[in-house]
Amino acid sequence: MAEDNFVSYMKEQGSRVNKLLEEVLSDKNVDQNIEKLLGRGGYDYDTDAIEKSVMDPAWYLISQGGKRLRPVFTSLVISLFKKNPDDYIEFSIIPEVLHTATLIHDDIEDRSVKRRNVDCVHIKYGLDIALNLGDFMFYFPMKALIDSSKLENEQKIKIMQLYIEDMLKLGIGQGVDLAWHNFLINPNNISEENYMRMAFDKTGALLGFAAELGAVIGGATDRQIKLLGKFGATVGVVFQIKDDLLNIEKSNVSESKGGVGDDITEGKITLLVTHAIKEADEKDRSRLLEILKSHSSDPKLKEEASNILIKYNSDGYVEKIADSLINDVWNEVDKEFPDSHGKELIKQMVGFVLNRNF
Template identity: 35%
Template sequence: MDREIERVLPRELTADYLRSFFGEGRYEYDPDAIEDALSTPVWDLLDRGGKRWRAVVFLMLAEGFGADPTELLPYAVIPEILHNGTIIVDDVEDGAEIRRGEEAVHHRYGQDIALNAGNALYFIPLKIVERNPADLDPATRLAVYEMLTHELNRTHLGQGMDIRWHNSDEVAITEAEYMEMCACKTGCLGRIVGRLAAIVTDQDDDVEAELAAFMETVCIAFQIADDILDVEHSLDRAGDFGKAVGNDVKEGKKTLIAVHAVRNAAPEDAARLQEILAADDTTDAEALAAIEIMEETGSVEYARERALALVEEARDHLDSVPLTDDVAAELAAFAEYVVERDA
């Protein structure tokens, strides 16, 4: 998969690549500057690992619909590149310190470079559609463009809600609002995987909609599972997870766990939890105190139950998608994995 990404964004940028990929400059490109500000920070992040599951699921779906996944391999990197762009920008907006076990990109390279690189990753995948490696007809290419535009717009609605809540001292949101944020911010990237696979393999609108719903639901469950992992990993296991201890608490994130805990904890505990979430600087001890309130209120277990229920809902959507039996079984198992994983 990384080799395919390198076809789109090489590690080393040359003048020939820039001219062939972005067009002739009016005067003269500076390949070294563009490499330092774009390719280097992006590949720094990519080389740290990451699950690459969005690309893998896209290829599974293509095969499940009877297409040759090798012919569609260039399209598999579209959601992967987009995902990493959202990570870079999200870390800046959240003030995150660690990503995949190392400094967040903006800490290592500066906010200006991080934002430019992250934003560029929203647009670079469009060059794949433009170059049309699978020789898609004009109507199909237009459908891909329109789908990407729609879903990427919605990701910013989700991020906007998350930022607004992060900047508020109170946990004043409903569970439904939290779930909608997840559907937009995280779910849309999953919807891109499903819808892209359906569009390029010429599935009908109903199949595309069901597959989009499956992927969106799995991604919401994935986000809740991520929130659970952040709470459950202790100081001595934080390195394995690749995040600082109580990262979500320190960032003041209004997760499903936090929302449930504030609604159900004793008044003094709810007030203390909101105080910790609102603090500009939170110690490990304070983060762990907040986590203890969440656990004692049963909020972690509640979130796990919601995630498991979403997995069942996702499988119902999958039942309506005409995939081969083996691919359908693998996707159902994948849906369970996103909740049961420990990293």
């Protein structure tokens, strides 16, 4: 497969990222890491308490794995500017830690029980610890940025500006998604354009930030930063569309998140659903919305809702949308940057996202 080189690179770079994450988040270096983060004040820290309430649950989730797509993406973008990404690997973990924070909060908001085939953080450690940990992880990785001597102050300020903008987008997108699956808005009034705006904000923000981070480190122009941010956000949206597709069939994605149709139990208004609402007859539309509103975990009801989506070719429709989105923005990136090994791996990453079945 064309994506094999990218997959190998992702595994190799992911292994480096994992080692770095273990250094800063496992219970091996609690004293040292707290001193780096906060310095030494006049009172002693209760490191046992910090270990049990912060480091242990953080490493519990991080150590379950994941594709590490965000740090890999940051590294590849850095390489577009003829810099060695390994020289900046400590920055590549920033979007991964932020992503992990969003997973903790998402699982609470979605009332999820499983994540990566194990108990969610709030199930294993409690709601209070999970909420606090998510908050902590939104801020802690930026410390590496502030303390670094590798970047100019102008670069640090630019990254912080982008971080704030993207986190605001994420919060707004998540808020819209929560309003939808709690049926605070009539689903019949949610357009495809509404969905795309929500998805670019909620799902695209962190991959967009991962690309912007790499671009600023690489020395990109403002125009290039904007283009790569748009590209990253689009990759995020396409990744989400693939997730939604894999969720309505038996796959590693659906099994790791609570079984086939878990999005249906949550009442998620996905692109599949917005298309089906528009195309279905009154009977099927009403039945689909009835099942979504019930938040039922009954496998028969989830299968019935999935079959309605498939009946109106919503799966085929969103596949075409995903292909079109990513190909259009890739053409812009392709024209902007000269051929290189990093660029070829980014192209393969696009194929990986489009063709993945896990």
